[in-house]
Amino acid sequence: MEKINWRKVEELFEKGSEESLKFAIIEARKAFKKTFLEKRLPGKDVEKKIEASREFFTNADKLLYAERCYRNIIEESDFEIGKEDTEDILQAYFQGVYDLENTDFSGLKISYKVKLWADHLLPETKLLIRNIVIGTFLLLLSVIFFADTKIGQEITRIVVAIAHFVFSWVLVTILIIIAFVAILIGSIFYFEGRKNKNKITKIEER
Template sequence: MPENNQKLNLNWSAAEKALAEGTFSGYKIGVLETEKVFANFLEEKKIPGRDTDAKIKYVANFLSRSEQLKYAREIYKKIIEQPHFEISHEETKQVIQGYWQAMLDLQEALVTLTAWQKLNLRFKYFFAQIIKKIKKITALLAGLILLILFFYETAIGKNTALALGKSVHFLVFKIGPWILGAALVIFLLWLGLKLLKKKGRQF
C-alpha cells in the first residue's frame, strides 16, 4: 500500500489481502478494491457527479497527476470488461499509486479551499449540468418541431400521417376490443383457476 497512508486514513485491508496472494486474480481484485476505496472517498468528500467519471471531471483541476489516474481507471475498466485481462504486480502498484495520489491531491485541495471557493466550484458544476440539459431539451424540441412541420407541410408527410392515423384507428377500434376481450377472458380464467386451487388447499 502507499506510504504515508495516515494522511488519508483509508481502509486498504481488502486490497492488501488481495495483493498478498501474489496471483493475477489477486492483483485484479486489488485494483477493484482500490477503485472501491476511491469511490467511497469521493462520496465521503461529497464530490458532485452522478458517477465516478463525472466526479473526476469536477475535481480534474486539483489533480497533480491526472494522467496517472486516467491510466489507473483504464486498467480498472479493462479488468471489468475483459475477463482474461492480466496485470502484473508492478502495474498493480502503479494503479494503486495513481488512485492514492489523486486522493491525496483532493484531500489537500479540500483543506486549502475556502468555503466561497467550494461554493463557486459547485455553482459552476451545476450550471454546466443545467446547460447540458437545456441543450438536450432544445435538440429534442427542434427535432419535434421539424417532425411536425414534415407531417404538416409536405405531401409525403401528410400521406404518412394519414396512413398512420388509419392504422391506429384500425388497431384501436377494430382489433383493440377483441384483444381486450381476449385478455379479460384469460384473466378471468386465471383468476378462477387460482380460486379453485386455493379452495382445494383448504380441504
C-alpha cells in the same frame, strides 16, 4: 474519519499472484472512493469526480488510468495485470488519497464550490437544453408540414384512416373474444347445473 489500513493492500501486493494483485487494486480503490465520497465533490461516478476535481490531484491522468484498469478487473474475468502496472496503479491511489486528505475543502469559498459543480453540470445541462430545443423545433415543423401542405394532409388522412381501421378491427376482435368467453362460461355453468340437477333427481327417485 476512520484511518485507512494500507497494510492489507501491501500484503496482497507482496503475494505477487495475479489474483492477489487484482485484489490489491480493488482494496486500494475502495479506500480512494471512500475518501473521495467524504469530500462531497461533484460527479456521478469516481471517474467523473476525478475529471471535475483534477486540479486537486498531483496526477489526475494516472488516477483515470487506474480507474480504467479497475473497471477492466471488475468487468472482464480474463483481464491480465502485471506487478509493475499494479504498483503504478496503487501509487496513483495512494497519492490520490494523500491529495484529498491534505486539501482543506472546508476552506474553499462557497462560490468556488458552486463553480466546481457548475463546471461539471453545465455540459450535461447544455446537452439537455439543446435536445429540448431541437425536439421542440422538429415537433412544430412536423405540425406545420402535416397541417399546411397537401402531401402532409394526404399522409395525415391515410394515417388516420389506417388508425380507424386498426382500432375498429381491434375493437371488434375484443368484443368477439368477450362474447366467446361469455358463451363458454355460460355453457359450463349450464351443463354443470344440468349435471347436478340430474344427480339430485336420481337421489330423490331412490
